[in-house]
Amino acid sequence: MDDGEGSIRPSDPALDVTTAVDGYCADSHLIPWRGREATGRYVTNQRDEGVWWCGVRRRWACRCRVPPRLRYERSMRAETRDQVLRSVDFGRYEADGDSRLLEYFLETGATRRAAAGTQLVIGRKGSGKTALFQHLAATLDHAVVELDLSEYVFQAHDKLREDGIPAAFAYATSWRLIIAAAMFAKLRKSMSFWHRRRGKKLLREIGLGSNRGAFGAMAEWLQRVRRLDLPGVEGIATLGGIELGDSQPSLIDVRTIQLLDELEGLLAKVVLKSPVTVLVDRLDDAWDGSEDSLRLIIGAVRASRHFARRFGQQGTAPVIIFLRSDLWERLDFNDKNKTGQVTIYLDWRDEELVEIIERRIRRSTESESEGWGTIFTSEEMRQRAGTQTYILKRTLGRPRDIVAFSVFAREVAVQNGHSVIEKADIYAAERRYSKHALDELRDEIAAHxxxxxxxxxxxxxxxxxxxxxxxxxxxxxxxxxxxxxxxxxxxxxxxxxxxxxxxxxxxxxxxxxxxxxxxxxxxxxxxxxxxxxxxxxxxxxxxxx
The missing domain is CATH 1.10.10 (Arc Repressor Mutant, subunit A)
Incomplete structure (x- = not known):
């Protein structure tokens, strides 16, 4: 078999065509090419020689140089592969700020369970908690409150501790207060006039009570950061001043608890016709390494269970908490074991991680026929590993990691002028990914x-x-x-x-x-x-x- 320029090689994927093409065989006869196994496919004989069927002489033509028609086809397919690689957009490996996150989102069993009564979503950093948060916010068919606790006034809870109960439960009521206020702000326009009027009165009375400073800080955050309007507490930021600098904790007033109970009773009636779900993310930001910060997180978990019991809402839970797995392991409270049936863990199988990449390839190229094999070389890596196996072993089993590695590999391949991500591109990207992984580790554990x-x-x-x-x-x-x-x-x-x-x-x-x-x-x-x-x-x- 001639291995000169333009010759057919068994490893050449450009010749693995799926439709018959016309061309010249080695005997110079214009014929439709037909492979031994399938029309239009290049095959090899036992001596690993390229063979094509000559329809004129009715025999296998072995000394095959690429004929003009097939050479043109080969060139066009290589150019197309180059265009495909350049058009691929793997998105951002950080979910925040990824404009195509919902388009790329991969629904799994965990996604469906999250919308069917789950109260707690546990996952490592980078495991897809924020993506699931945004997916639920965009797809649930009822009112949703997005409590992304960015810039949140966690110190306000220190002024709203409940007295006479175990320390681990001291913050549950303060979380009930912020969640109930957020629910009312979201639902008030769909309420009856009397419910809306009563809710505004209750909130204003809480805002004028002895806990006005801490509640005022929470209400101001809801309005300023989450854009939730609370007309019942207008002027709340100036009610006695919001002074949270005092390091001494204070107790939540009995009257505040009574008013909160009444507000929750009102909301329980409203959600019968207008369901609501509050999604709580970035609760991890509350943790500063202290035991008290862990108690603050426990309070949020207990508040979510409280609303589920009180509302009896069918389908999606009224409150869903998103929490890092390492923090969940640190929490210790006496009914933690009772959360098992309403908790999901964001664990990923290898095939799901590969599907995340393939979905991004298909969406960005607008072609359902494209996939991993279109973008990554079929050559074996070290220790005869395929590219999927090689990359999966060097990433940490999270969407963020495999997306980051793929982003780096594509960038290297494009810089090198390759039409697919070659072995050398993957090895070069591995260095970049390793540095990225170490930077992520620094963010995760440096404070601890x-x-x-x-x-x-x-x-x-x-x-x-x-x-x-x-x-x-x-x-x-x-x-x-x-x-x-x-x-x-x-x-x-x-x-x-x-x-x-x-x-x-x-x-x-x-x-x-x-x-x-x-x-x-x-x-x-x-x-x-x-x-x-x-x-x-x-x-x-x-x-x-």
Whole structure:
């Protein structure tokens, strides 16, 4: 077989056409090409020679150079592939600010359950909580309040503690207050005149009471940030002044609780005809590492359960809380186990992560026939891994990660003038992604370790992916950490899935590493062998052993 310029090669995807094309065989006869297995497909014989059927001489033509017609077809298909790659838009790997987020959104079983009574959505940072938040806000067929707690006055809750109950429940009433006020603001135009009048009176009386400062801060935030109008408390920002600087906590007034109960009773009647759902996101911003901040989060969870019981709303729950999984694991209250049936975890299977990328390819190219194989090379990567397997092993099982890696790989391929993302492009993108993953890790754990640079220095001192706890402690000591700081840092790395537990393969042979994002019940111990996730290996310059 002639391998000169223009010859047909078995690995050439441009020749895998799906319709018959006319061209010249090696015997110079103008014929429709017909492959041995399917019309128009290039096939190989046992000697791996390119073969085409000559319709004139009725035999296989083996010495095949690309005929003019087929060479033209090949050129056009290569040009088309180049255009496809350039037209692909993987979107932003941060859900915030992605104008095409809803268009790219992938509905899963978790999506359907979220709209069917779920009160709590748990997921790691980057697992799709914000995307699901926005999807529900856009698609639910009833009133929705988006309580994205950006710039929220969390300190107001310290002025609205409830007395005479366990500390873990002290903030539930203050969350009930802000949620009820938001519900009223959203529903008031659809209420009867008498309900609207009574609700405005109740809110104004709360705003004029002894808790006016803290409630005023909440109401002002609803109006300024969330654009929810509360006409019953006009002028609230000047009612006695909103002074939250005093560090001493204060108690929620008994009269305030009575008025709140009445307001909730009014809302319970209204939602029978006009259902409402309050979506609460960015509750994670309340956590500053203190136990009291965890109690504040517990209060929001208990408030969501309170409204579900009181309203008895069918279908979507009246309040849905979105919360990071690491914070959920830290919460400890006596009826936490009762939340199981109304909680969903945003865990992703590999095939769902691939589908996220393929959906973005199809949407941005406006072609349902395009997919992973259109954009990524079919050549094998190191250790004979396909491109899907290679990338999935180097990302952290979240939509954010596989989108980020794909964005970097496409940018490299376009810069290199390639029509598909080649092996070299993926290897180059891996370095960029590894740096991105480390930056994300810094944002996630820097506030909860003694020194993030020391933690990274310790990992680099190890020099390799695989290590023991004693080796970690020795390297941490050389980096200047105390034993307590070293232990806390390793716990953070484990919880964030930066490191996992190397497990023997058992009777089936082999071994593998499990991470917390794959098994939320996974635990480590002093004798465990640990491994750094492949996402961080390139940036930390660790050897893969």
């Amino acid at each position: 370790v003694s020194s993030f640079p020391q933690v990274m220095e310790t990992l680099q001192r190890l020099g390799r992916r695989t290590f023991t706890v004693s080796e970690w402690n020795a390297a941490a000591s050389e980096s200047g950490m105390t034993p307590k700081e070293a232990s806390e840092a390793l716990d953070q790395l484990f919880e964030s899935s930066t490191v996992g537990v190397l497990q023997a393969g058992g009777s089936s042979g082999g071994s593998g590493t499990r991470y917390r994002y794959q098994d939320r019940f996974l635990r480590s111990n002093a004798s465990a062998v640990l491994q750094v996730h492949l996402a961080f290996v390139r940036e930390l310059s660790l050897t893969d052993r």
